[in-house]
Amino acid sequence: MSLPVNTHSAPQRLAFNEPGWLDTLAAWLLALLWMLPLLYAVWTAFHPAEFATRLELAAPLTLDNFRRAWLAAPFARYFFNTTLLVAMILAAQLLLATLAAYAFARYHFRGRNLAFALVLVQLMVMPDILLVENYKTMATVGLIDSLPAIGLPYFASAFAIFLLRQTFMSIPKELDDAARVEGASALQTLWRVYVPLAKPVYTAFALVSVSFHWNNFLWPLIVTNSVNARPLTVGLQIFSSVDQGIDWSIITAATLLSSAPLLIAFLLFQRQFVQSFMRAGIK
Template sequence: MKEAAPPPWAAPGKLDTIGAWLLALLWILPLAYAVWTAFHPAEYSTRFALFAPLTLDNFRRAWEAAPFARYFLNTTLLVTMILGVQLVLATLAAYAFARYTFPGRGIAFALVLVQLMVMPDILLVENYKTMAHLGLVDSLVGIGLPYFASAFAIFLLRQTFLGIPKELDEAARVEGASALQTLWRVYVPLARPVYTAFGLVSVSFHWNNFLWPLIITNSVNARPLTVGLQVFSSVDQGVDWSVITAATLLTAAPLLVGFLLFQRQFVQSFMRAGIK
C-alpha cells in the first residue's frame, strides 16, 4: 500500500523556506514599526491609518535634541580605531602562531581560545579600574583599549594562514623577502575574505556596543551614538516614540545602508571565510 504524498507545503525544502520567511517576518516587524512611527506624526505612533500624513519633523527634533554630529564622529573614530588596531595585532599574532615554533606556543594559543569563552561583561569592573589608573576614563581610547586584542580575529587568521602552502613562504624567501614582507605580500592578500568578514563583525559590534561605553564615559566628548540615545528615555514630559524611533533610525542608518549596498560582498566574504 502506497504512503500518502505529503502536502505541498510539507515537501522537502519547503518547511525550511517557510521557517525562514517566518523568522524574517519576526525580525522585520520592529523595523517596520520604527519606520512607520518615525515618518508620521506622534498621534499615529500607536495606530495605523492608510492615508496618514508623512513628516520629517521627528528627525529634525531628534537631531536637535542631542549632539548627533558629535556622536557620529565619536562612533566613526571609535570603530575605525578599534578595527585598525585589531587587524594589525591579530595579523602579527596569527602569523606567529601559524608559522613559527617557540616555547609555550600551545599554551599561549590555548589562552587566546580561553578569551573567547570569557564574557566581556565579567571584566567591566576590572577594566574600569585599569582605565581609571591609566587616566583614560571618558576617552575614545578608554572605550576601545579593552577590545584591541581580538581572540576571534587571531583564531580566524591563524586557521587561514595554516591553510596557505608553505611553499609560498619559501618562494618569497628565495626572492629575498623578509618575514614582514612575506606576511604583507603573500598572506594578507590571500586572507582578504577573512579580513572583510571580521571587519563586518567588528564594526557592527562596536557600532552597537552600549554597556561599556555607558560606564566609561561621562560627557559628550567621548560618547558614541548608542549611549547618546539614552537622552530620549529621560524626558520629563513622557516618552515620545516618534522621536525615539527617528533617533534610532539615524543611529542604525549607516549599518543598514551599508548592508543594502554591499550585501552580496558581505555574504561572499562570510562564505569564503567559513563563518557560520
C-alpha cells in the first residue's frame, strides 16, 4: 500500500528561501539612501553655485568649482602630507605588529598571556579618550605641529597584532621545524614562511588602516597648527570658516578631490578588496 506524497511542500520551501522582490526593493532603497550624499556632492561640484539647492536637468556643467577649490588651499601640500602620513603609519604598524604577533604566537615566555590581554584591552579603549595624554606626550618631546606627532600614537596597532597572531597560530608549526633544519633563523622563518602565508590578512588590514588614517580628522586637527603638517581632512576646514558664507559648490568639489584617491582605488580593486576580507575572515 503506497502512501500519498505531498508534491507541494518542497517547492514551497525552496520559494520561501529565495529572496523575493521585497528584499530586492529594500536593498535598492538602502543603497540609494547611502548614495544620496555622494550624488548630491557630485551634482553640486559639477554645477554652478546657483544650482546647488535646486535640481534642473538643463543646468550647465562646469569644472570651475574644482579649479577654485584647488587654488583656495594648498592641495598639493595636503595630498603629499596625507600620502606620507598614511604610508608611514602603515609601514610602522605592519613591522611592529608582525614582530609582536610572531612572538605571541610562537614563543613561550613569562607573562605572555597577560601581555596579550593588555593588547586586547587596547582594542576596547576609544582613541578619543587618550587625546589629552597623547598631546602632552607630543608636547614634551617637541613634536607638536609635525607629521610624526600625528602618526606616533597609531604606530602600534592592537587590531593588527590580534589578526596576525591568530593567523600565525593557524600555520602548522612543522614549517618552523623544516625551516630551522634548513638553517633559517627566526627572522628568516618569519619573513619567508609566515609573512607570505598571511598576505590576505596584510592586505585586509592595510585597507582598513589606509581608509581610517586618510579620513582621520580630530587628532590631526588638535596636534597641527600650520599648512606644512596638515593632512587633507584638516585642510578642508578652510572652506567652512570664511566670513562671506559657505559656498557648497567649492566645499563639495574639495571633498571630492580629497576622497577621489580612495574612491578610485576601490573601483579599480574592489574584487581584490572583497577577496582579501573573505580570506582574512574579517566581517
